[in-house]
Amino acid sequence: MRFIRDFINTFFLLELVRGLQLTWRHMWMKKITIQYPEEKTPMSPRFRGLHALRRYENGEERCIACKLCEAVCPALAITIEAGPRAEDGQRRTTKYEIDLFKCIFCGFCEESCPVDSIVETRIFDYHFEKRGENIMTKGKLLAIGDRYEEQIAEDLKAQSAYR
Amino acid sequence: MMDTILDLLWIVVKIAAILLPVFTAVAYTTYAERKLIGYTQLRVGPNRVGWRGWLQPIADAVKLVMKEIIIPTGSNKILFLVGPMLFIAPSLVAWSVIPFDQGLVLADINIGLMFLLAMTSIGVYGVIIAGWASNSKYAFMGALRSASQIVSYEIAMGFALVGVLLVSHSLNLTEIVEGQSGSFLTWNWLPLFPLMLIYWISAVAETNRAPFDVAEGESEIVAGFHVEYAGMTFAVFFLAEYANMILLAVLTSLMFFGGWLSPLQGIPYLETVGEMVPGIVWLLIKASFFVFVYLWFRATFPRYRYDQIMRLGWKIFIPVTIVWLLVVAFASKMQLAPWFN
Numbered sequence: 001m002r003f004i005r006d007f008i009n010t011f012f013l014l015e016l017v018r019g020l021q022l023t024w025r026h027m028w029m030k031k032i033t034i035q036y037p038e039e040k041t042p043m044s045p046r047f048r049g050l051h052a053l054r055r056y057e058n059g060e061e062r063c064i065a066c067k068l069c070e071a072v073c074p075a076l077a078i079t080i081e082a083g084p085r086a087e088d089g090q091r092r093t094t095k096y097e098i099d100l101f102k103c104i105f106c107g108f109c110e111e112s113c114p115v116d117s118i119v120e121t122r123i124f125d126y127h128f129e130k131r132g133e134n135i136m137t138k139g140k141l142l143a144i145g146d147r148y149e150e151q152i153a154e155d156l157k158a159q160s161a162y163r
Numbered sequence: 164m165m166d167t168i169l170d171l172l173w174i175v176v177k178i179a180a181i182l183l184p185v186f187t188a189v190a191y192t193t194y195a196e197r198k199l200i201g202y203t204q205l206r207v208g209p210n211r212v213g214w215r216g217w218l219q220p221i222a223d224a225v226k227l228v229m230k231e232i233i234i235p236t237g238s239n240k241i242l243f244l245v246g247p248m249l250f251i252a253p254s255l256v257a258w259s260v261i262p263f264d265q266g267l268v269l270a271d272i273n274i275g276l277m278f279l280l281a282m283t284s285i286g287v288y289g290v291i292i293a294g295w296a297s298n299s300k301y302a303f304m305g306a307l308r309s310a311s312q313i314v315s316y317e318i319a320m321g322f323a324l325v326g327v328l329l330v331s332h333s334l335n336l337t338e339i340v341e342g343q344s345g346s347f348l349t350w351n352w353l354p355l356f357p358l359m360l361i362y363w364i365s366a367v368a369e370t371n372r373a374p375f376d377v378a379e380g381e382s383e384i385v386a387g388f389h390v391e392y393a394g395m396t397f398a399v400f401f402l403a404e405y406a407n408m409i410l411l412a413v414l415t416s417l418m419f420f421g422g423w424l425s426p427l428q429g430i431p432y433l434e435t436v437g438e439m440v441p442g443i444v445w446l447l448i449k450a451s452f453f454v455f456v457y458l459w460f461r462a463t464f465p466r467y468r469y470d471q472i473m474r475l476g477w478k479i480f481i482p483v484t485i486v487w488l489l490v491v492a493f494a495s496k497m498q499l500a501p502w503f504n
Contacts, residue, residue: 011479013360016464023203023463033207 043122045155048107050123051098051136052145052152054116061142062117065093069109069118077102078109096138100128111163116156121148177269181258189405190220196458203462227401230394235298238391242296247396250289251403257282257410262337264423264442275336276324279414280317283369286407287313290378293400294388305387309371309378312472316368319480322488323362326355327418329491340422346429350421354494357487359419361480363453366411368472370404372457374464375472412453413446420449 009015034041055061065082081095109118121144128134145152194209194216201208209216234240260275262268272278287310294306328334330351331342343350352359368375371387379387389400416422423446427437437445467475 019463020459023459026205027199027202029205031202031207032205 045158046107047122047124047155048105048110048120050100050121050126050144051103051109051141052119052121052148053096053138053141054119054145054149054152055142061092062115063093063096064115064117065091066114068112068114072108072112074106074108075102075104077104093138096141098136098141100134100136119145119152119156121152122155123148174269178259181269182255185255185258185406185409186402188409189402190224192405192409192454192458193223193401194220195454196461199455199458200462224398227394227398232394232396233391235391237298239296239298242292243391244396246289246293246296247392247399247403248289249292250286251399251406253282253285253289254403254406254410260336261410261413261417262340262422263446266337267443268337271335271337274334276328276334276339279336280321280324283407283410284313284317286403289403290388293392297388297391299391301384301386302388302390304384305378305380305390308380308384308469309388312371312375312378312476313369315473315476316365316480319361319476319484320365320369322481322484323355323358323365324418326358326484326488326491327351329488329495330354336417336422340417340424343421344424344428347421347426348429350419350424352419354499355419355487355491357483358491359415361484362419363415363456365476365480366415367457367460368476370407370411370457372404372408373461374467376466377469377472380466408457409450409454412457413450415453416446416449422446422449 053061053063065080067080067082070078070080077099079095079097079099080093082091083094084090085092105120107120110120113119118141123144197219198208198216209219212218212222234243257279259269260272260278262271290309290313291306294302294304294309297303327339331339333339333342371378377387384390389397392400423442425434425437425440425442425445427433430437
C-alpha cells in the first residue's frame with residue numbers, strides 16, 4: 001500500500017508540486033532583510049564590542065594599574081606596564097595595550113575591573129588598514145572612552161543591578 | 164558581387180538584432196534569478212547598484228571583463244580557450260531558426276527541429292573540452308557528469324520531440340507552430356501532456372540547472388567543469404548557460420504552447436483583443452514564464468543524487484515517452500480531432 005502511495009506521489013510529481021507551492025507562498029511573504037548601514041538590529045546594553053578606557057568626571061583616568069584585567073584575560077591580549085606618574089607620583093599605567101587579534105571579547109576584563117575603567121562598547125564595525133593597527137594603545141582606548149562616555153555610562157547603569 | 168556583400172551585411176544586421184536582445188535578456192535573467200531566490204528565502208536580493216539593483220548585471224559584467232584570465236599550468240592552453248567558445252557558439256547559433264512571429268525568422272529552414280537538436284547536442288563538447296583541458300580533477304569530474312547527463316536526457320528529449328513530429332508532420336518550426344492554431348486547447352501541450360512535462364524536465368537537465376546541477380556541485384566538486392576559469396572565460400560559460408536556458412524556454416513555448424499564437428484565439432470577442440497584441444509579445448510572455456519556472460525550480464528543489472538523475476532519465480523518462488508515443492501514434496492513425504487531422 002505504502003509502495004503504491006509513494007509511487008503515485010513521485011510519478012505524478014505531487015511531492016514536487018507541493019514544494020513549489022511552498023516556495024511560491026514564501027515569494028510573497030514580508031521580507032526580513034535589514035538594510036544594514038541604514039537600519040540596525042536592536043542591541044543589548046551588555047553588548048561586548050570594541051574596548052574603551054573611561055575617565056572620572058573631573059578628567060582623571062579611572063585605571064589604577066591593578067592589572068586584574070591583564071591577569072584574568074584568557075587570551076593574554078592585554079599588556080600593562082605601570083609606574084609613578086611624572087606630575088604627582090601616583091601609580092598609573094605607562095602602557096596599556098589590547099591586541100584585538102588575540103582578544104576574544106569575553107568581557108572578563110570589564111567584569112574584573114574594580115573601578116569600571118576598562119569597558120566594552122557597542123562598537124562592532126571597525127577595520128584596520130595597516131599592520132599594527134590591531135594594537136589598541138592607551139591613547140586610542142581613552143579617546144574611544146571620551147567619545148562614547150554617555151552611551152557607556154547609560155549601558156553600565158542599565159546592567160548595574162545584575163552585577 | 165555588390166549584392167552578395169549587401170546580403171551578408173543584412174544578415175549580420177539581423178544576427179545583431181537577435182543577439183543583442185538575447186544578451187540583454189541573459190544579463191537580466193541573472194538579476195531575476197538573484198531577486199527571485201532572494202524573495203523565496205525572505206531576502207530582498209541585490210538592491211544597491213542603481214534603482215532597486217537594476218544596474219547589478221552591468222556591474223557584474225564590468226567586473227568580469229576587468230578580471231584576469233588565469234590559464235592553469237599544465238593545462239592545454241589552446242583547448243582551454245576553445246572550450247568556452249565551443250560551449251557558447253551552438254547556443255547562439257540555435258537562435259537562427261527560432262521563429263519569433265509569423266515570418267519573423269532568420270533562417271526558415273525545413274529541418275529546423277533537427278538543426279536545434281544537433282546544436283543543443285554540440286554544446287556538450289565545449290564542456291568536455293573545458294573540463295579536460297583544465298588539468299584539474301574537479302573540472303574533469305564535472306565534465307564527465309555533465310556529458311553523461313546531457314547524453315542521457317538527449318534521448319528522452321528526442322523522443323518527446325518525435326511526439327511533436329507525429330502531431331505536426333513537419334520539422335519546420337514555423338509549420339509546427341501554425342499547426343497548433345485554433346485555440347489554446349489545440350496547442351500541443353494537451354495531446355502531448357506527458358511528453359511536454361518530460362521535455363521540460365529534460366530541458367532543465369540539459370542545461371545543467373538545479374535540481375540537476377551535479378556538474379557544478381559546489382559542495383563536492385567546487386564548480387565542476389569551469390573551476391579553473393576566471394574573468395571573461397568564465398563569463399562566457401555563464402552567458403552560454405543562461406542563453407541555453409532562455410533558448411529552451413522559447414523552444415518549449417514554440418513546440419508545446421503555440422509559439423506566437425494568442426491564447427485568446429477561438430474565444431468569441433476576446434479573440435480580437437488577442438489579435439491586437441503582436442505575436443512576438445505572446446512568445447515573450449510564454450518564454451519568460453518558463454524562464455521563471457527555471458528559477459523557481461532552482462529556488463525550490465535540492466540537488467538530485469547522481470544515480471537518481473540517471474535512474475530518472477533512463478528508467479522512467481524513456482519508457483514513459485515510448486508508451487506515450489504509442490498512444491500518439493494510435494491517435495494519429497485514428498485522426499483524433501482536433502489535434503491529429
